[in-house]
Amino acid sequence: MSGPGTQRSGLLQIGEVAERVGLSLRTVRYYEEQGLLEPASRSPGGFRLYSTDQVDRLALIKQMKPLGFTVQEMRELLDARDALRSVPAASVPAETAAATLSEYADAAAKRCAKLSEQLDQAKGLAGQLRSEAQQHRTTS
């Protein structure tokens, strides 16, 4: 027991985080370098410690990746989102953050649509390939 990474505080070390989200340690650090996710705190010795919220955030990053956003774009998106949550509503910064977030939401939707289209084409192709292959497999 006393598995590493699981502190009494509820904070997780990078290894736990990486495993839960399905990323490599290296990648998590890379995202940090790129400004995507700063650990909530550090252990006295310098180990990165993450909250479960941050695990969620990482998972979210991972989910958005298929849409092909660059790491920098994701940073901007997440920054805007954070700003929206931490800034007094109906303030000027909230408005600009909302605008940015809205842009990204639109972009995300557009990419979804394009991907959807490509995926349909690819599905058709995959089916076609399969039938071409099976046409020559008299015995299943």
Place this chain on the structure above:
Amino acid sequence: MSGPGTQRSGLLQIGEVAERVGLSLRTVRYYEEQGLLEPASRSPGGFRLYSTDQVDRLALIKQMKPLGFTVQEMRELLDARDALRSVPAASVPAETAAATLSEYADAAAKRCAKLSEQLDQAKGLAGQLRSEAQQHRTTS
């Protein structure tokens, strides 16, 4: 008139091909380097000349790309497909080619499924972002 690229022979120059398929000249040549598509012939002066079948092949390549196959995998897939079409049916090479093609068809289907899943997640996320953004946009 006498548009360049349209020969009486029905063969097309690389520019026409690239435009029809929606790839750059560079990309078409790159695919050739990687063994994906050799031009049907060359003009006396060395210009690449493509048949319309090859245009189709390029289009197919373009459509399969969203599935994330490497260029080398696509080469193998296309080679197997070509083999199936040029080899006497029910021969041994046809069987192995069919097996290869079948594998790739399966792989393609799997990737389609995975992409589909990812896309669904991403769609959900996009919607969520959109609503988060709009929540702060009292005036549309």
Place this chain on the structure above:
DNA sequence: ACGACGATTACGACGCGTGACAGTTA
């Protein structure tokens, strides 16, 4: 002989990570 088109070669760049290493912490 002119203008569009193409060939070849080569250098580079971007985005996204991935090793490797030597030292530190738990």
Place this chain on the structure above:
DNA sequence: TTAACTGTCACGCGTCGTAATCGTCG
């Protein structure tokens, strides 16, 4: 002691872009 973690540097891969220079086609 051992496993996990640290920072840093640098490398690799895929997919082309771009440019220079020169040949071809009609």
